[in-house]
Amino acid sequence: MLDLRFIRENPDLVRKAIQDKGDKADLDRLLALDVTRREIIGAVENARAQQNKVTQQIAEMKKARQDATAVIAEMRGLSDQIRSLDDKLKGVEEEIYQIQIRIPNIPHESVPVGDPSHNQVVRQWGEIPRKGFKPLPHYDIADRLGLVDFGRAARMSGASFVSYRGLGARLERALINFMIDLHVSKHGYTEVSPPFVTKRDAMFGTGQLPKLEEDMYYIPGDDLFLIPTAEVPVTNLHREEILEGEELPLLYTAYTPCFRREAGTYGKETRGMVRIHQFDKVEMVKFVKPEGSYDELEKLLANAEEVLQLLKLPYRILCLATGDLSFAAAKCYDIEVWAEGMEKWLEVSSCSNFADFQARRANIRYRAFKGAKPEYVHTLNGSGLALPRTVIAIMENYQTAEGAIIVPEVLRPYMGVEVIR
RNA sequence: GGAGAGGUGCCGGAGUGGCUGAACGGGGCGGCCUGCUAAGCCGUUGUAGGGGGUAACCCCUACCCAGGGUUCGAAUCCCUGCCUCUCCGCCA
Numbered sequence: 001m002l003d004l005r006f007i008r009e010n011p012d013l014v015r016k017a018i019q020d021k022g023d024k025a026d027l028d029r030l031l032a033l034d035v036t037r038r039e040i041i042g043a044v045e046n047a048r049a050q051q052n053k054v055t056q057q058i059a060e061m062k063k064a065r066q067d068a069t070a071v072i073a074e075m076r077g078l079s080d081q082i083r084s085l086d087d088k089l090k091g092v093e094e095e096i097y098q099i100q101i102r103i104p105n106i107p108h109e110s111v112p113v114g115d116p117s118h119n120q121v122v123r124q125w126g127e128i129p130r131k132g133f134k135p136l137p138h139y140d141i142a143d144r145l146g147l148v149d150f151g152r153a154a155r156m157s158g159a160s161f162v163s164y165r166g167l168g169a170r171l172e173r174a175l176i177n178f179m180i181d182l183h184v185s186k187h188g189y190t191e192v193s194p195p196f197v198t199k200r201d202a203m204f205g206t207g208q209l210p211k212l213e214e215d216m217y218y219i220p221g222d223d224l225f226l227i228p229t230a231e232v233p234v235t236n237l238h239r240e241e242i243l244e245g246e247e248l249p250l251l252y253t254a255y256t257p258c259f260r261r262e263a264g265t266y267g268k269e270t271r272g273m274v275r276i277h278q279f280d281k282v283e284m285v286k287f288v289k290p291e292g293s294y295d296e297l298e299k300l301l302a303n304a305e306e307v308l309q310l311l312k313l314p315y316r317i318l319c320l321a322t323g324d325l326s327f328a329a330a331k332c333y334d335i336e337v338w339a340e341g342m343e344k345w346l347e348v349s350s351c352s353n354f355a356d357f358q359a360r361r362a363n364i365r366y367r368a369f370k371g372a373k374p375e376y377v378h379t380l381n382g383s384g385l386a387l388p389r390t391v392i393a394i395m396e397n398y399q400t401a402e403g404a405i406i407v408p409e410v411l412r413p414y415m416g417v418e419v420i421r
Numbered sequence: 422g423g424a425g426a427g428g429u430g431c432c433g434g435a436g437u438g439g440c441u442g443a444a445c446g447g448g449g450c451g452g453c454c455u456g457c458u459a460a461g462c463c464g465u466u467g468u469a470g471g472g473g474g475u476a477a478c479c480c481c482u483a484c485c486c487a488g489g490g491u492u493c494g495a496a497u498c499c500c501u502g503c504c505u506c507u508c509c510g511c512c513a
Contacts (some may be wrong), residue, residue, distance in 0.1 A: 048482060048483085049482070055493065060440095067449095
């Protein structure tokens with residue numbers, strides 16, 4: 001969320017951001033309402049000042065045992081007037097708020113402007129393997145080796161759910177442990193294991209609500225949402241808090257399942273497990289001081305890249321254009337891994353800097369030094385990594401002509417085997 | 422799920438309708454003093470919104486978990502929600 005005063009003082013900047021992101025928040029309406037708002041505030045506060053003065057008089061009259069009924073009767077009119085002004089103000093502020101919370105974050109100046117075709121490939125790592133045979137897509141390999149059960153999962157939960165099995169399940173677990181261990185012991189993150197459901201407030205804080213309500217699983221009886229990413233519970237760890245400057249940056253990593261309804265995406269990549277309703281992910285979340293947040297983004301990206309480097313999976317980095325940036329992000333890099341069987345780049349990570357956008361929504365602040373005025377922190381997060389597509393890449397890139405899968409070296413201690421056959 | 426208690430400033434903790442933006446204590450900050458010294462004394466110490474001033478700053482309004490209500494007037498009374506604690510039940 002952007003600050004109202006900032007919007008008022010930088011309307012052109014905000015308008016450009018809305019345009020560049022392909023959003024359609026009604027900025028002009030907001031600016032007009034803002035003027036009205038301040039007019040009403042002037043009136044209502046004058047009336048209140050008057051009311052306070054007379055109230056004081058009544059108290060004094062009562063103390064002096066004087067009759068105050070006439071004054072009290074007069075005050076009734078003023079009280080009604082205040083009430084009606086208040087109602088009007090509330091209406092205006094509510095409308096302002098509804099627009100304000102739908103205004104997207106402003107892209108950083110380094111972000112390419114335009115639709116997704118303007119996404120920039122920043123770099124590529126690793127060689128795309130050229131096998132001497134026709135590589136199979138992961139669903140065929142997984143099916144043949146009994147690693148993933150598509151049919152039974154669909155029977156109990158519906159389409160686009162999967163159930164891992166045997167060494168498939170083990171591979172999933174191995175990857176989670178490998179990633180968390182890496183981020184904790186080498187990159188300095190603290191492991192957390194947060195709730196997998198959260199309240200509306202938390203979803204609002206990270207920007208999932210109000211725009212993405214349709215994309216989330218919802219539990220009406222308890223007004224809870226299943227998390228679509230660990231970003232939500234982990235970022236909300238510090239909601240409504242004032243952190244100390246010296247404890248920043250705070251780095252967290254968490255494994256959670258992620259639940260996404262993927263409403264409206266049926267027909268897209270439905271085969272296999274490129275897009276499923278429940279998937280595992282290891283996430284990294286940072287709370288940092290504003291001045292260093294873009295450096296922190298580069299480090300975050302490097303931390304995610306290292307997972308793929310250690311797994312020896314080729315990937316490329318995209319700097320997303322404004323039109324592809326999410327609502328809350330100021331800048332975002334996507335990491336896409338090469339999947340040899342599908343012959344496709346698959347997104348396995350998004351590393352974003354949200355600047356103070358989430359912090360303002362979730363009210364996460366810090367004091368630069370003792371006694372300093374609290375300021376909003378900057379929040380960042382990135383997948384490190386999403387599991388199913390990483391699994392896909394391993395299955396497809398490490399497959400042999402005989403239909404087996406070589407286990408990447410770094411995973412062997414976690415897997416206990418060198419080859420899945 | 423049932424029964425009860427409670428949510429006040431940086432912290433502890435008063436306050437049951439007007440004199441309370443909030444006693445008292447602690448902490449922080451500033452100053453003073455000082456051979457009883459990890460002591461004493463004095464002062465100060467929230468946030469947001471609106472308006473005014475070149476500015477240091479000043480004025481007004483709001484905020485005692487949140488949202489409603491009663492009232493001329495609410496931290497104080499009523500309702501709802503959220504959260505915490507205790508006991509019982511159930512349970513991985």
